[in-house]
């Protein structure tokens with residue numbers, strides 16, 4: 001799946017890409033996503049889209065996220081799981097969830113430790129209002145493509161182990177504009193592409 005990452009882009013750029021057939025869009029910030037969805041709510045080009053949260057989720061925004069998004073790709077701690085499940089509206093399908101893994105163990109990054117991913121996945125899978133779909137990672141920037149490839153390969157191994165225990169798991173989200181080909185070669189099923197689709201992000205106002 002190609003996820004179009006639209007952070008920082010005007011609603012019009014999203015509507016134009018939707019008119020060209022793109023269905024899945026990713027945002028980093030809950031409030032920005034909400035503003036964009038409101039702006040596009042009356043636009044016939046932008047109906048039936050699937051919205052993904054790919055930025056860090058604060059606990060106090062979990063309830064809003066559970067109503068705005070179809071996917072939350074950044075579940076990285078147990079505390080978020082009951083908050084998202086409790087807030088998912090009853091008239092919507094279960095919220096699709098990816099467990100975010102800090103695959104390079106960077107102190108500055110979000111994501112659970114690789115050794116904690118299976119337990120967190122089990123917690124998500126136990127919630128009827130959540131649908132465990134897989135894993136997400138943002139590997140450390142690496143000069144060396146071999147290091148990047150190794151991080152993707154470690155994610156794939158982790159993903160295969162979790163998929164073997166959970167039948168609904170089908171999504172491995174990794175790879176961005178500058179490394180999506182490598183990610184796909186290593187088994188990504190979803191790539192998150194911003195600048196390569198939209199061009200450079202406009203400067204913040």
Ligand SMILES: *Cc1c(COP(=O)(O)O)cnc(C)c1O
Pocket residue numbers: 005007028054055138176177178192193194195196
């Ligand atoms: C911004 C972002 C992307 C897209 O990055 P590009 O380099 O513009 O393709 C993908 N994933 C996450 C988590 C992001 O924050």
